[in-house]
Each structure stands twice: as C-alpha cells, then as structure tokens.
Amino acid sequence: MSQPAAPRATGSAVAAEALLSSFAQAGYARAEPPILQPAEPFLDLSGEDIRKSLYLTTDARGEELCLRPDLTIPVARDYLASPAAGQAAGFCYVGTVFRYRGGRTSEFLQAGVESFGRGDRAAADAEMLALGLEALAVSNITDVDIRTGDVALFAALIEALDLAPSWCRRLVKDFNRKASLAEDLARLTLASDSARKDYDGVLSALAGSDRNAALALVTDLLSIAGINAVGGRSVGEIADRFLEQSTLTGGTLPRDIRVLIERFLTITGDPDEALAQLRTLAADARLDIGAALDEFERRIGFMAARGIDTAATRFATSFGRGVDYYTGFEFELHRKNNGAEPLVAGGRYDSLMTRLGARAPIPAVGFSIWMDALGAKGCAR
Structure with missing residues (x-):
C-alpha cells in the first residue's frame, strides 16, 4: 500500500497516532491507501447524489478520479489487490479525507479499523464495537450513547414474507x-x-x-x-x-404485510429486550427468521464477553446508517445527549467486497472515527 503525505501535526493527528498504537496492539496492521482514487466505486456504491460532495478530476485517459471522501472503500480495494485477499486480515488507518460539507472544512482527519475474511461474524461485530468504545476511552470520552441496529434482521423479515x-x-x-x-x-x-x-x-x-x-x-x-x-x-x-x-x-x-413490517420497525430497547420482542413477533406471524435471531443472540453474548454493558446499549430495528452497502450489524457512538452527530460509526458490509470485484463473498466489518469530532461538535459521515 502506497504512502500518502503525512497528516499535519495537529492535536487530532497526535490523538490519531495514539489510536493507531492501540489498534496495532489489538493486531491490526496499518493501511495507507492513496489519496487519489477512482471515482466509480464511490458513485456506484453511494449513488450519484454523492457526486456533489466529491472533489473530482479526470486523467489523460478520461478516467474520472476523486480525492478520497472516505477510507473504507480504499482500504477494501487495497486488501482485494493484495496476496491476503480472501484471508482473514485486519487493518487500521488514519488519514485525510476530502468531502464538501457546506460551511465546515472539506479536508478532515479520519481514523478507523476494517476487518476482512473472518467467518465468526458475531464475534467480529462485537470486537468492532468494543474497539470503537476503547478508541473513545483513549480520548478520555467515556460517557457514551451506544446506538445499534441490524439491517440483516429487516432483510430476513422481508425475505420471510415471500414478496416479489x-x-x-x-x-x-x-x-x-x-x-x-x-x-x-x-x-x-x-x-x-x-x-x-x-x-x-x-x-x-x-x-x-x-x-x-x-x-x-x-x-x-x-x-x-x-x-x-x-x-x-x-x-x-x-x-x-x-x-x-x-x-x-x-x-x-x-x-396485513404493511402492519407486520410497521410492528417490526417499532421494536426497541436494550438488545435482550429487543430479541424477546422479535421472537414473539416471529412466533405470532409464523415467520422463519430464526437464523437471523440466533446470530443476533450470539452477538449479544460476545458483546457481554467483551465487557460491553448491553443493558445500557440501545437497539432499534429501525436504526440504519443510510449506506447502501451495509448488510448487518450497524452502530454509532455518541457523546451523551449529542443528537445526531456520531463520534464513531460503522457496521458490517459483506456485500461490498463482491461489488468491488471479489470473486466470492468475503465477510467485512469496520468503523470510522472523525478525529475533529472528538474535540468539538461532530462531523457526520
């Protein structure tokens, strides 16, 4: 992976380097993807709406390029191009990303972790959430709202309804x-x-x-x-x-299908409470979503084993991060009572890897941290 220009020695950059040290201790190698990226993957995966936020150019061959607006896709592309593709591998990163954000700076520092190829999805999901919380603890932020959801549960519900x-x-x-x-x-x-x-x-x-x-x-x-x-x-x-x-x-x-979907979308509480409500709904409607619920229950167990207070964790079936390529667990970490602006956010994105060219599905999960959000009001993804 090529070496970009080093980030400026700001307070955010110093904090990011401290985070990288903690991620390295957890077994994640540093990734440093190029700043200049093909624009097509971002436009394909996020839709043309993202075009107005990108900084675009065209090379001599006519290929559309952009300054990276995010690091998940560049890290995933580098992993797929490496000899480790398809194998279990984890990476951490810190780097400048570029995105038009109205009145806020368009050049900002992002850190994060991406994990590829792990078949133990529930354990990997829980590890990402735990590492996100540890990252905030490194920055002396411990009073945190944990908000979680799982698009795989919604997808399982829709599939069980046998719709077109x-x-x-x-x-x-x-x-x-x-x-x-x-x-x-x-x-x-x-x-x-x-x-x-x-x-x-x-x-x-x-x-x-x-x-x-x-x-x-x-x-x-x-x-x-x-x-x-x-x-x-x-x-x-x-x-x-x-x-x-x-x-x-x-x-x-x-x-009747609409009523059932709306009932599903009202379920909220801590993960154990939500699981009980979901099992009741499945039994009432005679829905075959047991495999998805069992995976959810396994994740709760791994979260508890990681020391995460599941009773203080909020789960909502309607929670989603608004990113097309998420396929399962999703989460955001907020300062207490900080509204819609997350400090850390991520989730599972298994389908991204085949959409980026992998010949077979590869499990993938990760999260990003907006470093300027740690010391001031956040900058959302």
Whole structure:
C-alpha cells in the first residue's frame, strides 16, 4: 500500500497516532491507501447524489478520479489487490479525507479499523464495537450513547414474507438510505392500477430482472437517445428512478404485510429486550427468521464477553446508517445527549467486497472515527 503525505501535526493527528498504537496492539496492521482514487466505486456504491460532495478530476485517459471522501472503500480495494485477499486480515488507518460539507472544512482527519475474511461474524461485530468504545476511552470520552441496529434482521423479515424480488429490493433499499419507510409503505400500499402508464409493460419486464443488468440497459437506451440530463438529474439518476418505478407494477403491498413490517420497525430497547420482542413477533406471524435471531443472540453474548454493558446499549430495528452497502450489524457512538452527530460509526458490509470485484463473498466489518469530532461538535459521515 502506497504512502500518502503525512497528516499535519495537529492535536487530532497526535490523538490519531495514539489510536493507531492501540489498534496495532489489538493486531491490526496499518493501511495507507492513496489519496487519489477512482471515482466509480464511490458513485456506484453511494449513488450519484454523492457526486456533489466529491472533489473530482479526470486523467489523460478520461478516467474520472476523486480525492478520497472516505477510507473504507480504499482500504477494501487495497486488501482485494493484495496476496491476503480472501484471508482473514485486519487493518487500521488514519488519514485525510476530502468531502464538501457546506460551511465546515472539506479536508478532515479520519481514523478507523476494517476487518476482512473472518467467518465468526458475531464475534467480529462485537470486537468492532468494543474497539470503537476503547478508541473513545483513549480520548478520555467515556460517557457514551451506544446506538445499534441490524439491517440483516429487516432483510430476513422481508425475505420471510415471500414478496416479489422487486419489492424486496425496494424496501431494503429504502431502509438503508434512511428514506421515510413509513411514508413509502403507505404509498406502496395505496398504489393503484388505475394510474397505469403506457410503458407499464416495460416496467413489468424490468421488475424481475437483475438490477445491474436492467440499469445498464436503461442507461444505454437513454444515451442512445442523446439524453444527458433532465431537470438536473444525470443519466444514471434517471435510469435509477425508472427502475424504482418498476417496483410499483407488481400490484399493491397487502395491508396485513404493511402492519407486520410497521410492528417490526417499532421494536426497541436494550438488545435482550429487543430479541424477546422479535421472537414473539416471529412466533405470532409464523415467520422463519430464526437464523437471523440466533446470530443476533450470539452477538449479544460476545458483546457481554467483551465487557460491553448491553443493558445500557440501545437497539432499534429501525436504526440504519443510510449506506447502501451495509448488510448487518450497524452502530454509532455518541457523546451523551449529542443528537445526531456520531463520534464513531460503522457496521458490517459483506456485500461490498463482491461489488468491488471479489470473486466470492468475503465477510467485512469496520468503523470510522472523525478525529475533529472528538474535540468539538461532530462531523457526520
């Protein structure tokens, strides 16, 4: 992994070096990915909306590049390009990232940990949370709100409901992007065939197809038609919206399914309380989500074994970080009563590795720390 310019010797940088020492003691090797990165993975994985936050350029071959806005994807790409790809390996990092954030500085320091290839997912999840808490303790921050969730539980629920693939993709996508799922459920439940469009046959054909192939087809058709942008939306955004509408051609979402999903999304409490409520819901609705619940229970055990006070940990089935590639456990660590601004945040992102080119799925989990947030009001991811 190549060596970037060393971060400026600020208080944040000194604190970050102390964190790296603690991560190294835990067995994580230092990763130092290049500052200049291909833009495509960020745009593909986070959507075209992130474009307005990136610092972009183009090389002599026409490849679009960007200053890294985050370190998770660069570290993952370097791991996949290394001889260790597919094997268990852990990395820690500290480095400058670049992202437009309105009135705040666009150049800031990020530290973190990424763990790849571990099959013991529940134990690895708990370790990430424990390391995040230890990182705050190194910075003398111990009065912390622990907020957790698990998108895998929502995905297991949707799969158990035996919905059409297009419905499953739509609902999980809205959950991950922090869309107003309640509003979306209401709109989809009230969707009516009375508002059919002339091109509904095309939408129906796309609804059950592979999403990436369908997106490529629609994008090509728009390009052939000479459409570059409409109403400020790029071709990619237009195509994505077109595919989104294909979901609505499969009929309405049954009201009893909507009620069950809404009941699921109200579950909250400490992890043990939430687990009990989830097992009750599964039994009442005769849902086969036992494997996901058993994994959740194993994680709770590993958290307790790591010394984490699970009774003081908040879990909510509706909690999500708004990142498409998260596939399981997610968490944020906040100063007590600090609203929406996390100091540390991360989670499990198994699907990212194949989307970055891995030939087979590779388990992956990690977290990031915003160093300027440790001494001042936070800077969200």
